[in-house]
Amino acid sequence: MKAIITVVGKDKVGIIAAVSTRLAECGVNILDISQTIMQDNFTMMMSVDTDRSSVSIKELKAQLAEIGKRMALIINIYNEELFDSMHRV
Amino acid sequence: MNQREVIETMKMIQEEKLDIRTITMGISLRDCADENPERACAKIRDKIGRLAGRLAAVGEEIEDTYGVPIINRRIAVTPISLVAESSRTDDYVPFARALEDAARDAGVNFIGGFSALVHKGATPGDRKLMQALPRALSETERVCASVNVATTRSGINMDSVRTMGKIIKAIAVASKDRGSVGCAKLVVFANAPEDNPFMAGAFHGVGETEAVINVGISGPGVIKSALEKIQGSDLEAVAETIKRTSFKITRVGQLVAREAARRLAVPFGIVDVSLAPTPSVGDSVAHILEEMGLERCGAPGSTAALMLLNDAVKKGGLMASSFVGGLSGAFIPVSEDLGMIEAAREGALTIEKLEAMTAVCSVGLDMIAVPGDTSEDTIAAIIADEAAIGVANNKTTAVRIIPVIGKKAGDFVEFGGLLGSAPIMPVNRFSPSDFIARGGRVPAPLHSYRN
Incomplete structure (x- = not known):
């Protein structure tokens, strides 16, 4: 599936490196990345393709949560269909 | 990938308690x-x-x-x-x-x-x-x-x-x-609906198919946050904002309902477009009414505010789902809504005001705790009043009332979990016994010459 990964937290060195390394290890392909600083918070969004992922979505979530815990970030993964259905008529 | 939309959705789920209440x-x-x-x-x-x-x-x-x-x-x-x-x-x-x-x-x-x-x-x-x-x-x-x-x-x-x-x-x-x-x-x-996914009133009606998936959405917190951004604007803007937000919430419900039906190999029935509160902070229908400008839920104006809310929720939801059903509207269960609990405790919200509010929202007198010595006839008469509102207005109404044995008005009862807690609300002390004792049937009302 196509998914959006959001990463929110205090800006620091190595956030993108940590997340993208883990995604590569899991066989998740990154299609697009954008980032911005919102109210002093680092906010990154990644559009990814999980079709050739070596792990289940549940496992991927757990792995990202582990990074989130280590680096004090909130990392979430959502199916892209969610945004399409909510914001497109 | 649209940043604004992603952030909005993320906030709704993370901060404003957007969720699917029930499959x-x-x-x-x-x-x-x-x-x-x-x-x-x-x-x-x-x-x-x-x-x-x-x-x-x-x-x-x-x-x-x-x-x-x-x-x-x-x-x-x-x-x-x-x-x-x-x-x-x-x-x-x-x-x-x-x-x-x-x-x-x-x-x-x-x-x-x-x-x-x-x-x-x-x-x-x-x-x-x-x-x-x-x-x-x-x-x-x-x-x-x-x-x-x-x-x-x-x-x-x-x-x-x-x-x-x-x-x-x-x-x-x-x-x-x-x-x-x-x-x-x-x-x-x-007027019980046959496809309501919400408890305690859910049952599988006789006109339904063998098995079906119905989904109940939620999201009082999302609506309240949307209204916080338009403080002071007129009620047209309020209605429009609620409608747009309800559309988005319902689309999530529709997506989940279709997917659940597909995975379980059972037909999709309906999405129930309801604002269902929980006792947790930021998940209250009463607080939406207060955000509209009422000091406390139950104040004069509450019925009008609730009518606006209920109607706008439906209008937004109907466009978002191919089949809308169940109760669809706003729920006002006292013990399951933090704002309702506060309002009842402070005396802003009475059973009589709640009864009026049920004429314009999707349910009835819901999760109301009354003194344990409330008589059988009084409870029956409260049910009759509520049924009359439903029957005359061609809508669903319901009574979920709890005479808490051993408690009196002003006491507090804890049900725990999703059922919440509630102050015991005072009940009118005059007797309906002779009316209730008559029994029989109240004929169906006339549906032309409506006033």
Whole structure:
């Protein structure tokens, strides 16, 4: 599936490196990345393709949560269909 | 990838408690009827196990895949009075136990459908079901019951209304050691919907298919946050904002409903477009009304504000889903809504004001705790008033009232979990007994010359 990964937290060195390394290890392909600083918070969004992922979505979530815990970030993964259905008529 | 949309959605889920309140599987038990009650109960357990065995797991899968929390997985079945009536027994409590076992095995927290439809009259099976309610609801945890006592087409069955006044008191006594919580699992309806996914009033209607997936959405917190951004603007802007937000919330419901139906290989039924509060912070319908400009929910203006909210929620939701059904609107359960609890405690919200509010929203007098010494006749008369509002206005109304044994007005009762806690609300002390004692039926109302 196509998914959006959001990463929110205090800006620091190595956030993108940590997340993208883990995604590569899991066989998740990154299609697009954008980032911005919102109210002093680092906010990154990644559009990814999980079709050739070596792990289940549940496992991927757990792995990202582990990074989130280590680096004090909130990392979430959502199916892209969610945004399409909510914001497109 | 649109940053603004992603951030908005993320905030709704993370901060504003956007979630799917319930995925409810409706299951027909009509083929489980059997002369032998034990065999009927075994068939019921088997069938629910067969059809709903994967319900909890599929809920989790969807939660993981889409990133949207799904709070409850539930089951609604054919009104048990219809299923049990063929069995040679006077005791329907074993049927409640069969439902309890099936719900536990399926991993669901509530199962609805220990129900009877008696709006025009009661059959022997309906009477047995009503008589079984005090034990059924005090000896089980997950079983929810409902009794439909009135419809717009047939009027109000006042004999059943009177019976339910007595039964509710008996349930309160039977569960008095737990705050009379048995009553919190019983809904007395007028114009009961056959596809409602929300408890305690869910059942699988006789016009429904073999099995179906209905989804109940939520999101009072999302609506309140949207309104916080337009403080001071006029009510047209308020209605428009609620409508747009409701559209987005309902689209999530539609997505989840379709996906759950596909994964369970069961047809999709409806999305119930309802704002369902919980007792947690930031999940209150009362706080939406207060955000609109009322000092406290229950203040003059509350009925107007609720009408606007209820209507805008429906208008937004109808466009977002291919099939909308169930109760669809705003819920105002006192004990399950933090803002309602505060308002009732402060005396801003009274039973009489709530009654008026039920004329313009999707449910009725819901989760209202009253003094334990409230008489059977007074409870019956409160049910009759609420049924009259539903029947005359061609809408669903319901009563879920809890006379808490041993408590008086101003005390507090704790039900725990989703059922919340509530201040005991004072009840009008004048007697309706002679009116209730008359019994009989209130004829269906005229539907032209409307004023």
